[in-house]
Every structure is written in C-alpha cells, then in structure tokens.
Amino acid sequence: MKGHGPLDPATWRPQSRLVASITSLRQLQVFNDRGGIAVDFDIRRSIQPDIEVVGSQSEAFSFWETRSASGFVTKPKFNAELVTIRFVTNGQIVYRHRTGKALGSPTHATLVGFEDLREVQASSGFNAVSATIAVEALVAANDALTGGTQVGLQPLAPIAEMTLPGMQALFCTLRQVQSRIQDVSRHDDLIFPLLKEVMSYQLLSSWPKREQSKPIAKKDISRHRFQTALDYIESHLSGTLMLADIAAAAGISVRSLQDDFRRRLGSTPVQFIIDRRLQNVHQDLSSPTKAMHSIGDVARRWGFVHMSDFGQRYRRLYGYPPSETPRDAARHH
Incomplete structure (x- = not known):
C-alpha cells in the first residue's frame, strides 16, 4: 500500500x-x-x-x-x-x-x-x-x-x-x-x-x-537459453513457479519467454507447466511404488487442489479420468 x-x-x-x-x-x-x-x-x-x-x-x-x-x-x-x-x-x-x-x-x-x-x-x-x-x-x-x-x-x-x-x-x-x-x-x-x-x-x-x-523489436533467444528455462521449470515443478523467475533464470524478459514458447512449442509457459504437472500426476498414479497413494494426495502433491478442475484437465490430456488410470496393473507388475 x-x-x-x-x-x-x-x-x-x-x-x-x-x-x-x-x-x-x-x-x-x-x-x-x-x-x-x-x-x-x-x-x-x-x-x-x-x-x-x-x-x-x-x-x-x-x-x-x-x-x-x-x-x-x-x-x-x-x-x-x-x-x-x-x-x-x-x-x-x-x-x-x-x-x-x-x-x-x-x-x-x-x-x-x-x-x-x-x-x-x-x-x-x-x-x-x-x-x-x-x-x-x-x-x-x-x-x-x-x-x-x-x-x-x-x-x-x-x-x-x-x-x-x-x-x-x-x-x-x-x-x-x-x-x-x-x-x-x-x-x-x-x-x-x-x-x-x-x-x-x-x-x-x-x-x-x-x-x-x-513497437519494440523482438529479440529471438538462443536454444540454450530456452533450454535453461525448461530446466528451471522441471526442477521447480513441485513448488511455486513464477514466469518472472523462469525468465530471470534464462536471462530474458517474460515477453521473450512467452513468444519463444509459442513459436517453439505452440503453447504458453503456463499451459506447459500445467501439462508437465499433469504428466507427473499420471506417472505417479501409474507407478507401483505409489499405488497406495490416493488420487487426491497425488494431485495435491503437484499443486492441484481443485479436484473438478484437475479432473477436467486430466481427461483432456489423457482421454480418460484419473480414476481410470491403470493403477491395478502397476500394483501387480
């Protein structure tokens, strides 16, 4: 204030x-x-x-x-x-x-x-x-x-x-x-x-x-800097991730980060982060070492606290709800 x-x-x-x-x-x-x-x-x-x-x-x-x-x-x-x-x-x-x-x-x-x-x-x-x-x-x-x-x-x-x-x-x-x-x-x-x-x-x-x-001329960023941004995201997926921190780690602006994600991956940084967390949820649900963990516990571990929103996102990405992830096969593998 x-x-x-x-x-x-x-x-x-x-x-x-x-x-x-x-x-x-x-x-x-x-x-x-x-x-x-x-x-x-x-x-x-x-x-x-x-x-x-x-x-x-x-x-x-x-x-x-x-x-x-x-x-x-x-x-x-x-x-x-x-x-x-x-x-x-x-x-x-x-x-x-x-x-x-x-x-x-x-x-x-x-x-x-x-x-x-x-x-x-x-x-x-x-x-x-x-x-x-x-x-x-x-x-x-x-x-x-x-x-x-x-x-x-x-x-x-x-x-x-x-x-x-x-x-x-x-x-x-x-x-x-x-x-x-x-x-x-x-x-x-x-x-x-x-x-x-x-x-x-x-x-x-x-x-x-x-x-x-x-208009300000846009600067392309090197593949090395883009990879640095991806590495930073990957190492911080289980915690709070801010675009400003990702951009700072790569030595670029947030606008350059957003533009490069769209150009290279056809996605926004936020959507990429959400998808990677969903992929980690899917991996944990399919893992025999985590077969006894509830779906809610696994989702919350990766930052999804709204189960309805999480379920809709998961279904869009994998074509089936989290409850239909083949956990039994993993448990007896």
Whole structure:
C-alpha cells in the first residue's frame, strides 16, 4: 500500500478472505468501521442497502466480486498508488475524478487510479468483478515482461472495449482468480500465484494505452537459453513457479519467454507447466511404488487442489479420468 503511512486495521488490513452481506444502514456503518478495505460506503446517500461483497486483499493484489440490488456510493479513504480494473457484468458504474468522469458497463471495462478519485457510484442491479493492484507491483511486472527495455509504465486508458480478444482473456483470468478465492485451502494451490502473475502481464499487454507506443523489436533467444528455462521449470515443478523467475533464470524478459514458447512449442509457459504437472500426476498414479497413494494426495502433491478442475484437465490430456488410470496393473507388475 505504498503512498501512505501505517494504517489502523479498521482503515485497511490484509485479508485472505472477506465475505459480507449488508442489508441495513446499521450493517453498512459497521462494515465501514470494521471492513478494513480502502473505501467507505457513503451512508448519507444510501437507501436501504442490499450489497454482497466477496474478496481477498494484500499489499500488492486485491480481488473483489460485488453484487448490489440497491446500488451504492463509495469514496476512497486515502491516497495510495493503486489502480483498480473492473469488469461490470450487470448495471453500470460511474467514477468521478477532479478532471471529469468515466463510465463502466458490461461493454466497457474500466481502469482508475486512487490518486485523483473522488467517488464511485454503482447503479441498482449492479454486479462486477474487480482487481486492485499496487502500482509498484505493476512496475515490477512491466520490468519482467519487457526485460527492462521499457522505462516506466505506459499510461493506460481509463476505458477498454470488451470486444477486444485480449480484454476477454483478461476477464477470464480474473474470473479464475476470483473463483479460487472461495477455497480456503488455496495456500497449496500452485496455479493461484501463476494466475495472478499472468493477469498482470495480460493487463500490461492487452489494455489500451493512452498513447500509441513505438513497437519494440523482438529479440529471438538462443536454444540454450530456452533450454535453461525448461530446466528451471522441471526442477521447480513441485513448488511455486513464477514466469518472472523462469525468465530471470534464462536471462530474458517474460515477453521473450512467452513468444519463444509459442513459436517453439505452440503453447504458453503456463499451459506447459500445467501439462508437465499433469504428466507427473499420471506417472505417479501409474507407478507401483505409489499405488497406495490416493488420487487426491497425488494431485495435491503437484499443486492441484481443485479436484473438478484437475479432473477436467486430466481427461483432456489423457482421454480418460484419473480414476481410470491403470493403477491395478502397476500394483501387480
């Protein structure tokens, strides 16, 4: 939360999971006093509230899903170097700044900073998913993505059309992150940190810029560096893997890493990592030395904590569910 001094926990605090259902002005006031989030609901301008909030927040990333039959008005509690991206799925939202206003709707996603934001007003029948990201985290992601060839962040436009393929991909990733917040056991989820990292790169690559930048010439990377990236992935498959760390180990930018994976393997680095972990699950399930381990234990060892998602991925790769992996033959081999 760079940009302000230490805060009282009632003003802001990290929260791995926050769930609130507000149906009275009294509850709204209590939430303001105890919510610990970066905005206050405007009690004076509220009618009988009907607001549901599910989220998670930390110093670098916060994720929210908001539903409100009544609508609401919020104001930032403090100035901070933060940006919020919001995808409205129903209704609309208006941001009022010192210099004007911006409108978010199901056809147009929004990006706003806290530095000059005065208030936010959501309509009745409002639904949205949002992410708030520290500017410091975005700068670090941009350095990793470009390999330090681009100094500073390019100014991002306040509005983005949802018809753009890149915006739909970003929305899909944010949806996946939001769905995993519901799982209290996500500390074992090795895909969750990757999704947050990828979301930053998607935002930086896909969100429209205020000014058109000159294209940067892409540099091919040597096969040796690509092999270094593969070796790094292989040696860290059972732990947390971040694209920035893989790229740093190979001495390249994240963008070069992504481009080379697409060109050489026809895949993204994230899909490659997931497939290699699925292959290790399959190998363990087929191994006579691990025949007594449950499918759930083996899946969790390789970072799959959502069994439904794991089962679907496994079936797509092997053509049959994990339960039909020939374990009996391995046991008696």
